[in-house]
Amino acid sequence: MTHETNNRVLRALDSETRNAVIRRCEPVTLEAEAVLQRAGEATHAVYFPETAVISAIATYSDGSGIEMANIGREACTAVNLMLGHPQQLHTDEVQIAGGALRLPAEQFLTLKTKHETFAQRLLASAQSVFYQVMISGACNGAHSARQRLARWLLTMADRTDGSEMRLTHDFLAQMLGVRRATVTQAAQGLQEHGLISYRRGRVAITDRAGLRKASCECYDLVRSANRDLLPETGADA
Numbered sequence: 001m002t003h004e005t006n007n008r009v010l011r012a013l014d015s016e017t018r019n020a021v022i023r024r025c026e027p028v029t030l031e032a033e034a035v036l037q038r039a040g041e042a043t044h045a046v047y048f049p050e051t052a053v054i055s056a057i058a059t060y061s062d063g064s065g066i067e068m069a070n071i072g073r074e075a076c077t078a079v080n081l082m083l084g085h086p087q088q089l090h091t092d093e094v095q096i097a098g099g100a101l102r103l104p105a106e107q108f109l110t111l112k113t114k115h116e117t118f119a120q121r122l123l124a125s126a127q128s129v130f131y132q133v134m135i136s137g138a139c140n141g142a143h144s145a146r147q148r149l150a151r152w153l154l155t156m157a158d159r160t161d162g163s164e165m166r167l168t169h170d171f172l173a174q175m176l177g178v179r180r181a182t183v184t185q186a187a188q189g190l191q192e193h194g195l196i197s198y199r200r201g202r203v204a205i206t207d208r209a210g211l212r213k214a215s216c217e218c219y220d221l222v223r224s225a226n227r228d229l230l231p232e233t234g235a236d237a
Contacts, residue, residue: 007048007101008074009125012230017115024111025101030054032097032166036077039091046078046108047071051098053159055175056129057091066177069132070095072159074226075125081105082112082122095175096160124229131225135218143216145178146186150215152176153196157205158223164204190214 005011010018030036030052037043039059047054053072057065068090071077080089086105103111112119139148152175156165169187173180187203190196195211197204205211212219 005048005101006050006073007076008226008230009076009121010048010101012121012124013117017117020115021103021111021118022101024107025103028100028102030094030097030100032094033171034094036092036094037088039088041088042086043078043081043088043105045105046076046081046103047092048076048101048103049073049098049159050100051096051160052094052100053096053098053156054100055093055095057093059091065091065174067095067175069129069136070155070175071129072096072155074159074230075128076122078105078108079126079129081108082126096156096165098160121230128226128229131229132222135222139216139218140177143218144186145176145182146189146214147216148176149183149186150190150195150211151219153203153205154208154211154215154219155222157208164202166201167203168201 005018005022010021013021025048028047030047036047036054037045049072051073053070054077055067056069056071056077058068059065077092080087112122139151143151149172152172153165169180169183172183172187176183187196187198190211191198193210193214195205195207195214197206
């Protein structure tokens with residue numbers, strides 16, 4: 001029996017390895033804004049998102065935080081474990097509620113050692129997260145808040161298969177690392193052009209093609225890298 005999954009890391013495995021991993025996973029439903037693991041703590045589990053999206057957040061001494069990367073079904077959490085470091089380097093917080101597969105850290109390390117293909121796909125996942133971080137850093141300096149917001153919304157829609165998301169301006173400001181007023185202005189601009197609608201903490205994409213034109217090329221760069229790093233060669237094996 002072949003286990004079905006939407007996660008790209010697992011879909012890139014051959015069916016035997018994929019089944020061995022998924023058998024040890026627990027399906028979980030993640031609630032928005034739930035903190036899964038905090039920076040400095042020992043990593044207790046690895047999450048393979050199916051429909052949920054998880055933010056990797058850098059936290060500062062004043063309690064504030066900013067998103068470094070977001071992890072959906074194209075990757076998995078715990079880059080630190082993949083590289084042999086047992087403690088969290090950042091905080092994992094659920095950005096978009098949804099489903100995921102939870103694998104205990106001990107099982108993760110055992111499977112990583114036992115199955116070479118799994119270890120290779122995990123390295124590719126880590127590369128995709130690192131690439132996203134690098135592109136985001138460049139994007140923050142090169143592109144406007146409106147372009148970055150458009151890119152962020154498109155990315156979220158890709159990972160959730162939906163056009164409507166529950167998002168507040170405060171949350172978006174934290175994710176993009178800008179003031180709330182900047183997010184409000186950017187969102188108003190996109191809404192005035194008929195690309196999105198925003199009401200009562202919910203954002204809906206109303207013109208995907210137009211929103212893609214309003215975004216920057218960073219969206220396509222990250223999307224292409226994810227496809228190249230983790231081709232779904234094992235999806236139908």
